[in-house]
Amino acid sequence: MKIDEVKKLLMERVKVAEDPRSVLRAKELRGLYGEIAKLPAEERGGFGRKVNELKVELEGMIVEIEAERESAAVEAIDVTAPMGVNGKLPELMTAESSSRHPLMVEIERVADIYQKMGFEVVESRQLDDDFHMFGALNFPDGHPARDGYDTFRTSEGFIPPAHTSTMQYRVLTAGREKLEAGGQIAVVVPGRVFRNEDVDATHEHTFYQCEGVFVSKDATLGQMLGVLREFFETYYGQKLKIRTQPGYFPFTEPSLEFAIEKPASLGGKGDGWLEMLGCGMIHPNVLKTAGIDPEVYKGFAWGGGIERLVMLKYGIDDIRWFESGKLKFLKEF
Numbered sequence: 386m387k388i389d390e391v392k393k394l395l396m397e398r399v400k401v402a403e404d405p406r407s408v409l410r411a412k413e414l415r416g417l418y419g420e421i422a423k424l425p426a427e428e429r430g431g432f433g434r435k436v437n438e439l440k441v442e443l444e445g446m447i448v449e450i451e452a453e454r455e456s457a458a459v460e461a462i463d464v465t466a467p468m469g470v471n472g473k474l475p476e477l478m479t480a481e482s483s484s485r486h487p488l489m490v491e492i493e494r495v496a497d498i499y500q501k502m503g504f505e506v507v508e509s510r511q512l513d514d515d516f517h518m519f520g521a522l523n524f525p526d527g528h529p530a531r532d533g534y535d536t537f538r539t540s541e542g543f544i545p546p547a548h549t550s551t552m553q554y555r556v557l558t559a560g561r562e563k564l565e566a567g568g569q570i571a572v573v574v575p576g577r578v579f580r581n582e583d584v585d586a587t588h589e590h591t592f593y594q595c596e597g598v599f600v601s602k603d604a605t606l607g608q609m610l611g612v613l614r615e616f617f618e619t620y621y622g623q624k625l626k627i628r629t630q631p632g633y634f635p636f637t638e639p640s641l642e643f644a645i646e647k648p649a650s651l652g653g654k655g656d657g658w659l660e661m662l663g664c665g666m667i668h669p670n671v672l673k674t675a676g677i678d679p680e681v682y683k684g685f686a687w688g689g690g691i692e693r694l695v696m697l698k699y700g701i702d703d704i705r706w707f708e709s710g711k712l713k714f715l716k717e718f
């Protein structure tokens with residue numbers, strides 16, 4: 386067969402062959418190679434080169450055809466189709482199915498309970514500054530209480546908030562108009578907080594808190610305890626014993642620490658008290674800084690860790706599980 390005829394034939398065949406590469410082994414091509422040896426010496430070089438050129442050309446076509454077919458095969462997967470369509474699961478979809486992180490689910494539950502009690506939910510932020518972290522909260526400059534918060538600081542001097550109380554100033558100033566119109570401020574702020582401290586079973590450098598702020602003309606500590614009892618009893622779905630003891634926070638006066646007795650249903654033996662949050666009447670200086678007259682308005686506020694709440698609910702023994710990313714843990718929810 387003439388070389389041009391073989392070329393024409395094989396080029397057609399490459400286009401339709403199921404395995405285009407098999408064309409490189411076609412007997413017609415092998416035949417051309419066989420002919421080289423039979424040619425007179427002076428013709429061998431020229432003919433040999435032509436046969437090689439043909440082979441190279443065929444290889445180029447094959448690579449192109451393979452690439453084309455591969456991309457056509459990829460496009461054929463409809464990513465919007467339900468899983469398992471055509472009875473064939475794409476590789477990816479055979480991986481573990483995903484789910485929401487238990488903490489996110491619980492934070493929503495917390496916010497939902499407060500919302501049903503009439504509180505508005507405001508988001509916190511993950512980068513804040515000295516004023517919102519300390520100044521607006523009545524921490525005097527250089528006061529040792531500032532050190533108690535183990536704050537991180539960026540090289541520009543910003544502070545990833547070490548508690549959700551950084552939002553108090555914003556909540557208070559934003560609520561001023563409502564107060565002046567005869568209303569009240571009732572806001573909760575769930576948010577992520579950061580502390581530069583050693584990590585162990587009960588301490589994380591990154592965790593969540595929920596802050597609460599209430600201001601009206603006649604807010605009282607009694608009202609605050611009512612709100613907190615209502616929240617905890619709803620969250621745990623049962624009556625609880627609560628206890629407070631004096632605490633210290635620069636932004637509340639008086640300041641209290643609020644504890645609940647670990648119920649038997651949650652593994653308690655009727656003896657252990659669990660510190661759940663800090664709270665108190667908002668310090669007059671905090672109201673004043675936010676432009677609210679403490680002679681006219683009273684407020685209470687509270688803030689506590691969310692992990693601790695969730696750990697008690699589900700009997701989780703180590704706070705590090707939450708940020709571990711371990712499927713063994715996540716799958717339990």
Ligand code: DAH
Binds near residue numbers: 636
């Ligand atoms: N921010 C405090 C902390 O992280 C908790 C706290 C105490 C929040 C008293 C408050 C409050 O709103 O009134 O330790």
